[in-house]
Amino acid sequence: METHIGRGGYGPALAGGLLALRQLAETPELRVEFPALLDEAPRRAWADELVALESRAREAGRGLKQSEALAMLEEALAAGDGLVPESVSVHEFADGALASLDPFTGMYWPADLDELRRATQGAFFGVGIRISLRDLALTVSSPLANTPAADAGLQAGDQIVSVDGRSTAGWTLARAVRAITGPEGTRVVLGVRREGEEEVRDVSIVRSRIDLDSVQGWSLLPAEAGVEAGWSHWIDAAAGIGYVRLTQFLPQTADDLKAGLEGLRADGSLHGLILDLRFNPGGLLGSAIEIADLFVDDGPLVETIDAAGNVRDKYQARRRGTDTELPLAVLVNRGSASAAEIVAGILGDTGRAAVVGERTYGKGSVQNVFWNPGERSTRPPRWGMKVTTHHYRLPGGAVIHRAPGADRWGIDPTIEIPVPxxxxxxxxxxxxxxxxxxxxxxxxxxxxxxxxxxxxxxxxxxxxxxxxxxxxxxxxxxxxxxxxxxxxDPQLEAALLLLKTRRVEAAALGGS
Known part of the structure; x- marks a missing residue:
């Protein structure tokens, strides 16, 4: 626990893990899955032992040594021997111990690795559809543009009644995702029923790499006349105002944003840009820094600090490739977090953009993942610990992280517009x-x-x-x-009006 920014020691973490074990022992619904818990006497004895150990851990607090914590954990596991599998107890304990430190510290188990790769790499191998459960039926919410699913003619509203001949009745979304995704180049056969039709047709699709679209525009244009489907980024072409919506920060986000800006600048008529970061949960710090650096040419962008306020890493703006003239308005709300707050904060603190909307979420912490490599370093990790180690600090000196009991956090907009x-x-x-x-x-x-x-x-x-x-x-x-x-969307209206007004002012002063 020395790496955690709170430096709370082993006592609080141990107490959190023991509490999770006690909840496992005392939850009646789990006795069906673990029948040994139906035997009241040993179950009660285990719960009482966990209460006593938890009390000792909380009393010891920061002073508890690692060896003492491990010994107490062994006592807890031994007391529950035969009631639940040890692997289940270890899983529950680890989740509870790390979750007790802060909301963003936690475990990565093998089942989490695919989702982690998708979140950090911005890609997966599949057919390219968004799915949902509509009236308990597995349904295509939308095919993704320029993917095998779109090429195969899948449409929004199509029901997927089978996958490789297996009925999807009663499936969860997680099970459907596991069945439809798979190694690149492999084939999956979807039984598809079009909305309003009775016939089910088999659609055979070869899985490929699907890059997530984190840079979106104002309107989605379908493919036509040999031109791929894609986004139009003009929200008001007559006024020269562009619009870009960033849904998360992935490895390719900065490059995709550059491509979108190049398209807007192609005819020389771009006079303002709305950067919509609402409901953006964040992502990669490097991606956020690259994007902020597109518009800021000098000075500090962001730094990471430890619990004592000491600087660990400092990121500076670079002059090359920077546009310091394009008027910007950044949209934020309560769903803007982490990397989205960093970009909004940098552009606001440096005076590079007007920030419009509502105060942001307040997730300004850095997580590092410590992997267990298994018995040999060449093997894939069996689990990992995601631990909060530092906080972010913006150019203006603000730490945006929302601490317990704090009355200030996140990014306060330049123009505050609450929306019902x-x-x-x-x-x-x-x-x-x-x-x-x-x-x-x-x-x-x-x-x-x-x-x-x-x-x-x-x-x-x-x-x-x-x-x-x-x-x-x-x-x-x-x-x-x-x-x-x-x-x-009064926030978007305000941002658009702001940029149009600046365009008029620039024209009155003899600008473009």
Whole structure:
């Protein structure tokens, strides 16, 4: 526990792990899975032993030595011998011990490794679809652009009734993902039923590398006339205002953003950029630094500090390849975290951008992963510990991490615009439907009946007495501009107005 930024010692971590074991012993629902826990006397004796050990651990606190903590853990495992498998006890203890230190410290088990690789590498091997459970049926939410699934003609709303001949009835999303993804170059056969049809057709698809799209635009354009599907980044082409939405920070995010900016600059008419970081949970620090460095040419960008405030790493802006003239507005909200907060904070602190929206989440901590390599270093790791080791500090000196009991955290916007939760929900729902890649003949977007876009086309709200009425209905003709026309996104409206105003001011002063 010496590496954890809190330096709380072994006592608190041990107590957290023992508490998790006690919850395992005392949860009635688990007695079906572990029948030995039905024997009340040994189960109660184990729980009492765990209470006593936990009390000793909390009393010892920081002063507990590593050897003492290990000995107490051995006592706890021995007391539960025969009640649950030791592997289960170790798993629960480790999760509880690390989770007690802070919300972002935890374990990586073998089952977590695929998701970890996807999150850090921004890619996976599969067919290229987003899936969901709709009325308990495994359903394609959207094919991803320029992927094997899109090439095979899969559409939003298609039901996947089988995978390689196995029925998907009763499957969880996790099981479906495991079945559909697989090694590159292998084949998977999906049994697909198109919405409104009875026939099930087998679609054979060869899995390939799918790069996650972390740089998105204002409108998704379908493939046509030999041109691949892709994003238009113009939110107001007449005013020369571009729009980029970053969903996370992956290894390729900075390069993809550069490509998007080059496309906007191609005809020389880019006069402002909205960088939307709302609901962006973060990602790789290196990616965030690369992106901030595109717009800041000098001075410190961010540094990492330990619990005593000592600087561990310091990152400086580089002049090469920097655009210091393009007017910027950055959108943030409560869902903007970690690397997203770093980018918004750097651009705001340096005066490079106006930050519009709401105060951000406040996740300003650094996690390092310590892997157990197994018996030989050449083997894949069997588990890893993700431990919070440092905090970030911005150019203006602020530490954005939200500490327990703190009244200040995150990034405070330059222009604060709160949005009612219902408007946020409507906006997210509309945006999700607009981001679906729809080919010729695909069904129109589906929205809840209470959505303002539904009311606009004259459909009545859902009548609770009408059992046959559908909660979600088709709404043809939706456009991204509906977010603004319906007043669902006042933060975006403000950012757009700000950049247009600056464009007018620049023109009045003789600028471009």
């Amino acid at each position: 939760d219902q408007f946020v929900a409507w906006g997210v729902e509309l945006r999700q439907e607009l981001d679906v890649l729809r080919g010729p003949g695909a069904a129109p977007p589906l929205l809840t009946r209470s959505h303002p876009a539904v009311q606009r086309v004259g459909l009545d709200p859902l009548d609770p007495q009408d059992e046959g009425a559908r909660e979600r209905v088709e709404v043809p003709g939706l456009q991204p501009e509906d977010l603004l026309d319906l007043g669902l």
